[in-house]
Amino acid sequence: MKVFISVDIEGITGVVHGDMMTSDAREYDRGRRLMTGDANAAVEGAIRAGALHVLVADGHGPMRNLLVEELHEAAHVVVGTGDARDHCQLEGADSATFDAALFVGYHAMAKTAKAIHPHTIAGIAVHELRLNGRPHGETGLNAAILASLGIPTVLVTGDETTCAEARSFLGETIQTVAVKQARGRNAAICRPPAATRPEITAAAERALGSIGDVPRYEPGDQPGAPFRIEVDFLTMQQCERAVRTAGIERVGPVTIAVAPAAPWEQYRLLWAGLRSALYEPASWLA
Numbered sequence: 001m002k003v004f005i006s007v008d009i010e011g012i013t014g015v016v017h018g019d020m021m022t023s024d025a026r027e028y029d030r031g032r033r034l035m036t037g038d039a040n041a042a043v044e045g046a047i048r049a050g051a052l053h054v055l056v057a058d059g060h061g062p063m064r065n066l067l068v069e070e071l072h073e074a075a076h077v078v079v080g081t082g083d084a085r086d087h088c089q090l091e092g093a094d095s096a097t098f099d100a101a102l103f104v105g106y107h108a109m110a111k112t113a114k115a116i117h118p119h120t121i122a123g124i125a126v127h128e129l130r131l132n133g134r135p136h137g138e139t140g141l142n143a144a145i146l147a148s149l150g151i152p153t154v155l156v157t158g159d160e161t162t163c164a165e166a167r168s169f170l171g172e173t174i175q176t177v178a179v180k181q182a183r184g185r186n187a188a189i190c191r192p193p194a195a196t197r198p199e200i201t202a203a204a205e206r207a208l209g210s211i212g213d214v215p216r217y218e219p220g221d222q223p224g225a226p227f228r229i230e231v232d233f234l235t236m237q238q239c240e241r242a243v244r245t246a247g248i249e250r251v252g253p254v255t256i257a258v259a260p261a262a263p264w265e266q267y268r269l270l271w272a273g274l275r276s277a278l279y280e281p282a283s284w285l286a
């Protein structure tokens with residue numbers, strides 16, 4: 001069995017504030033250590049379930065957060081800047097024939113209440129992302145893209161609200177571990193790693209022991225068919241920059257649509273368009 005693990009930071013045990021999420025912030029080293037700990041707990045569960053290959057993809061901000069010197073010895077890790085990746089948080093998912101995916105440390109979609117740092121891919125640019133007309137966050141979008149590669153997503157960890165979002169998209173049979181209960185954007189009732197990590201390990205082992213119980217998330221008409229992916233940006237400037245990318249079409253003042261293609265290619269186009277939107281020109285060019 002081969003397992004792909006996508007890791008973000010907002011839904012990690014004990015992380016509630018930007019001071020643990022951004023590389024120039026005071027508590028960032030603690031945040032990345034906690035992130036590595038939750039990731040390792042999932043790797044351990046995968047190994048106990050019989051995984052022979054585990055690829056962990058660092059999928060937050062600078063995408064160089066996980067501490068490789070503290071990473072579980074059985075794992076490989078995808079690490080490196082978003083600008084050097086075609087497939088953002090899912091980089092490497094096509095590098096082997098993975099049997100299942102686990103999402104660790106995930107967060108709720110943009111505009112969700114009672115969630116730690118809810119956003120969709122890029123909080124400073126994306127107001128709403130829709131897949132076939134329904135607003136999606138990273139959990140639903142990434143699960144749909146992975147499903148198009150034949151990979152079911154069988155575990156999601158994060159705050160309680162994120163776990164509920166996962167069940168509403170991926171079905172009630174998905175395993176979830178709520179490591180905290182958000183009281184607001186920057187506050188949560190947390191449990192310590194000594195409590196959550198064994199739970200993550202057990203849930204990963206359970207999920208991978210019954211992969212067939214969780215249907216792949218296939219929201220389209222037929223598996224592998226192109227999705228209708230649209231993004232509403234926060235500003236017109238972001239929209240105008242995004243549409244300079246091939247495969248990105250403007251369909252409204254602040255709205256783009258991704259050209260129809262295989263979903264894996266659509267995810268690449270989406271990420272290219274978002275990178276263009278986020279591009280900050282020198283002040284004399286802007």
Ligand SMILES: [Zn+2]
Binds near residue numbers: 008009010059060061
């Ligand atoms: Zn993140």
